[in-house]
Amino acid sequence: MSLLGPSNDGAVGGRVHLGGRRRTLAEALHIDVPLLLLLLALSTISLMVLYSASGQNVDMIWRQALRLGVGFSILLALAQVNIASLKRWTPWLFGIGVGLLLAVLFAGETGKGAQRWLDLGLFRFQPSEMLKLAVPMMVAWHLSDHALPPRPRRLAMACLIIIVPTLLIAKQPDLGTALLVASAGVFILLFAGISWRLVFASSALLAAGAPVLWYFMHDYQRQRVLTFLNPEQDPLGAGYHIIQSKIAIGSGGLYGKGWLNGTQSQLNFLPERSTDFIFAAYSEEFGFFGILLLLVVYLLVIVRGLLIAVQAQDTYSRLLAGGLVMTFFIYIFVNIGMVTGLLPVVGLPLPLVSYGGTSMVTLMAGFGILMSIHMHRKLLPR
Amino acid sequence: MSSPSALKDHFRETRLFNNRAVIALAVVIAMLLVLLTRLADLQILKHDTYSVLSDNNRVHIRAVPPTRGLIFDRHGVLLAENLPSYSLELVVERIDDLDATIAALRKLVNISDEDIRRFKKRLKRERRHKAVSLRSRLSDEEVARFAVNRHRFPGVDTVARLYRHYPQGSLGVHALGYVGRINEQELQRVDVANYEGTDFIGKTGLEKFYEDLLHGEVGVERVETNAQGRTLRILERSPPTPGLNLYLSLDVELQRIAETALGDNNGAVVAIDPTDGSVLALASTPTFDPNLFVGGIDSKSYNALRDSRDQPLFNRALRGRYPPGSTIKPFIGLAGLEYGLIDPSVSTYCQGWYMLDGDDRKYRDWKKTGHGPMNLSGAITQSCDVYFYDLALTLGIDRLSQFMEPFGFNDLTGIDISGELAGLIPSRAWKRRARHEPWYPGETLITGIGQGFFLTTPLQLATATATLAENGLQLRPRILAATEDPDSGERVWLPAVRNTTVPINDQANWDYIIRAMTQVVHGRRGTARRIARGAHYKIAGKTGTAQVFGIKQDEKYVAKDIAKKLRDHALFVGFAPVDNPRIAVAVVVENGGSGGAVAAPIARKVMDHYLAEVKLTETKAHTDTVAEGMP
The missing domain is CATH 3.90.1310.10 (Penicillin-binding protein 2a (Domain 2))
Incomplete structure (x- = not known):
């Protein structure tokens, strides 16, 4: 696998640091080159599809490019932070995050029918985004200095770390983010090696609890689920998104209609075509082969991320790396599943491709942490 | 690294983690395969279905009106x-x-x-x-x-x-x-x-x-629309076939002259080319602006038009059914001659009124003092009623109505304008059918002077006059001369259509009647003699006055008590030139009074203009080597 890169073949035999060898620029900047290239590839795809889906709106392209720039800056900045420092700051970060969630609950601003924003004067901030990182970090921190798999009491505490922010976010209400935050935490638990019996038992418990969840849902959330189950029941109302999205994808065929030639997106039939439904716009214009290419890039990102996790040198790093990678995958799976009508519409963007700022910043921060984990290893001969 | 639990086994934990990482990768790949399966289902298996749906979304079939x-x-x-x-x-x-x-x-x-x-x-x-x-x-x-x-x-x-x-x-x-x-x-x-x-x-x-x-034939185009329904571009188009352009026989200048000549009067003028039935002018006054109706007329304007006492919406030329009055006399006279009932050289004495045997009702002549001895020619020239009372009685209603039939007064002329009405030739059969009453001899008398039940439209009068001019050949009046394909510019001229031919017993009888009608205009005592002045051609005509309001036997005629609405209609029929008829005209002026004074001058103006034009084009056609124009 070329992904392993020229300087990262230590997974098998361990790495021998050649004292006389000069550090490359990438090493100096703590950049993992394969991962960076993959992220740049995704950014390029994003700008291309966005140009088409926005109806050749150059302003939107500039804004997205600016966001990508900010994202990569954050990535670079975090890559410089030693992972050990990050581990030290973890409880503080988590504490502040939960505090902010409480602040949003009482003093937050309402946007699109949900309280998610906190006005910090200069800019508006969505604390739930922060928790997407803070929760897995906190769970990893909580488990890292003890034997794995965790003992029941430790595990119960970890569950509490996951559940409290999840409920606070679900109450905003922002089901998509709540789901993401919860799964980020749960992935840490899975990587920590909790027994499969426990996993299946709690899954069964969750399935049984679904009707209870229904009871606590908002009307629009229930509507989304109903629409998912039968989109044709209201083809001009709630089901319109899914129907038009499926038409866009299906009509793309093997080779697609060609860039800028997607009738569903160019003629405004496809709603939310530059944000949550950008995958449908992409599928329409680039077809099945285009999708294969995109999914391969995503898969390579995940493979690279898992390799970083496997090569990480301490428990905190490897748990966090695994959790972050799998959260990234959840974005991909839920978004494509939703756009193709496999899953209900949950308002998650296609990572790094959809137009929009907040989730991209969080994702880039996540990749920054991954790079930090990988590039701050102590490379000693075994 | 402080380690509160000494039980940490790094080797075991690493193996456990690597194990989980492999499982995670396997799950990721499996789930991506699920997505790919779904996408293959949509994009490959159901591609055709969704292509159709996509086209249905954007492509709409739209009619293109011609x-x-x-x-x-x-x-x-x-x-x-x-x-x-x-x-x-x-x-x-x-x-x-x-x-x-x-x-x-x-x-x-x-x-x-x-x-x-x-x-x-x-x-x-x-x-x-x-x-x-x-x-x-x-x-x-x-x-x-x-x-x-x-x-x-x-x-x-x-x-x-x-x-x-x-x-x-x-x-x-x-x-x-x-x-x-x-x-x-x-x-x-x-x-x-x-x-x-x-x-x-x-x-x-x-x-x-x-x-x-x-109208033409509708076309179809397939257009691409966006989700808001706005048309973005035309994908495919089968163009409509435009409707045909119509060239009329109508002469706008002649029409203008006819309408101007009618002036403020309510009335109608119909001018026909007797040689082919072409309608040269068809006027009915008052008129209205058709442009009002195109976009949808507002109800106020419409009500004003509809409720006007002058009925501008009423097409008098086609639908106005008027008693022909004295204009029918040449036809009655012709009937007498063709049936061999009268000798044109024998005179009847007109004393100003006529009485039937066993009836003390006086049938008056329009001239109270009477015309004195009158033969047929004089009776037509001076429009003597008494002569025609006598002739009608001799003919009898059966022969009279039978003779009138082929001139078309009972039928639609078949003109190519919608809304035509037929007139009415009274007969025993008609009266029994329509009124459930027997026919009375007195009704025969007034039928002989074009009063009573007799009704004709101006168009029918013009057509019958043209028939007279053409020695019994009646051509269907029509206003369309040619159609033109707007794409190729190809014109198709319409042939003349014969309606009927009135059977002729003796051509001399027809010539006699036409001579008498010429005397109406050009004779010293003709009722329309005033229009002969300055005419460079000979006109054969007949004036008429149709009673609107029947004055009962013992009632006095007090002019000021009779509203204009109830005054007599003035009529004139005629054709010209007599020896080579090119135009036949019928004029009706409602409540105009005298046919000779009011209706005949209108006909003269129309004839003047048209014949001058004919002369001009014929001279031109003569000098040009290539003859153009209508066949």
Whole structure:
């Protein structure tokens, strides 16, 4: 696998640091080159599809490019932070995050029918985004200095770390983010090696609890689920998104209609075509082969991320790396599943491709942490 | 690294983690395969289905209405054309709050309550998702104002359409007719598919009669629309076949002269070329502006037209049924001659009145003192009633009505203008059928002078006069001379159609009657002698005065008690030149009084203009090596 890169073949035999060898620029900047290239590839795809889906709106392209720039800056900045420092700051970060969630609950601003924003004067901030990182970090921190798999009491505490922010976010209400935050935490638990019996038992418990969840849902959330189950029941109302999205994808065929030639997106039939439904716009214009290419890039990102996790040198790093990678995958799976009508519409963007700022910043921060984990290893001969 | 638990086994933990990482990768790949399966299902297996759905989304079939044929007069003067205009159209299914939208539109575009009322009426019968016109013929300023605000009005758009325009205004309106919006009954008569996208249909006159020729065939185009329903581009188009252009035999200048000559009077003038039945002028006054009806006339204007005492909407030339009065006398005289009942050299004495045996009712002559001894020629020239009372009695009603029949007074002439009515030749059979009464001899007398039940339309009078001029050959009057394919410019001339031929017993009888009619105009005592002055050609004619109001035997005639409405109608029929008839004219002036004084001069003006024109073109045709014009 070329992904392993020229300087990262230590997974098998361990790495021998050649004292006389000069550090490359990438090493100096703590950049993992394969991962960076993959992220740049995704950014390029994003700008291309966005140009088409926005109806050749150059302003939107500039804004997205600016966001990508900010994202990569954050990535670079975090890559410089030693992972050990990050581990030290973890409880503080988590504490502040939960505090902010409480602040949003009482003093937050309402946007699109949900309280998610906190006005910090200069800019508006969505604390739930922060928790997407803070929760897995906190769970990893909580488990890292003890034997794995965790003992029941430790595990119960970890569950509490996951559940409290999840409920606070679900109450905003922002089901998509709540789901993401919860799964980020749960992935840490899975990587920590909790027994499969426990996993299946709690899954069964969750399935049984679904009707209870229904009871606590908002009307629009229930509507989304109903629409998912039968989109044709209201083809001009709630089901319109899914129907038009499926038409866009299906009509793309093997080779697609060609860039800028997607009738569903160019003629405004496809709603939310530059944000949550950008995958449908992409599928329409680039077809099945285009999708294969995109999914391969995503898969390579995940493979690279898992390799970083496997090569990480301490428990905190490897748990966090695994959790972050799998959260990234959840974005991909839920978004494509939703756009193709496999899953209900949950308002998650296609990572790094959809137009929009907040989730991209969080994702880039996540990749920054991954790079930090990988590039701050102590490379000693075994 | 502080380690509170000494039990940490790094090797075991690493193996456990690597194990989980491999499982994670396997799960990721499995789930990506699930997504790929789903995508393959949509994009490969169901690709065709979704392609169709996608095309259905963007591609709409739209009817392209054909351009209506133009109408020209015999000299190529434009009588009916199509002008582009913008109309404001709404697709209500795309509008959330219709009333609010209309209220907002009213701030930009002048929309009357009447417009809204008609829009709502149209809305009820239109199919769903079809654009319905709210206002037509927007001004340039209104179009611009809306264009700036268009984004505020989803489901509202301006659409360029052609509307019918009659550049001559009211001139010739009773011949041309007009178009108006198609209504429900009309939609049931026509081929609905062919009228998809067509707004207007011929409502009256020529426009109605030749609707099929004028309309053309609808075209179809496949257009790409966006989700808001706006058309973006045309993908495919099978163009409509435009309607045929019509060239009429009508002469606009002659028409203008006829209408001007009628002036403020209510009446009608019909001029026909007896050699081929071409209608040269067909006037009915008062007139109205057909352009009012095209966009939909407002009810106030319509009511004013409808309720006017002068009935401008009434087509007198085609539908006005008037007693022919004395204009029928040449025909009665001809009947007497052809049946061999009278010797033209024998005179009857006219003492000013006539009485039937066993009846003390006096049938008066229009001249109280009487005409003295009268032969047939004199009786026609001076319009002696007594002579014709006597002749009618000799003929009897059966022979009289039988003789009149082939001249067509009982039938439609078959003119190519919608709405024609037939006149009425009274007969025993008719009276029994219509009135359930027997025929009385006195009724025969007044039938002999064109009164009583006898009714003719001006068109029938002109046609019968033309028949007289052509020695019994009656050609169907028609106003359409040629059709023209607007694409190829190819013209097809219509042949003359024979209606009937009146059987002739003795040509000398016909010549005698025509000589007598010539005397009406050119004779010293002719009732229309005043129009002979200055004429460079000979006219054969007959004046007439039709009683509107029957004065009972013992009543006194007090002129001031009789409203103008009840005064006699003035009539004149005639043709010219006598030796080579080119034009036959019938004139009716309602409540005009005297035929010789009022109706005949109108006919003279029409004849003057037309014959001068004929002379001009014939001289020209003579000098030109290539003969052009109508066959």
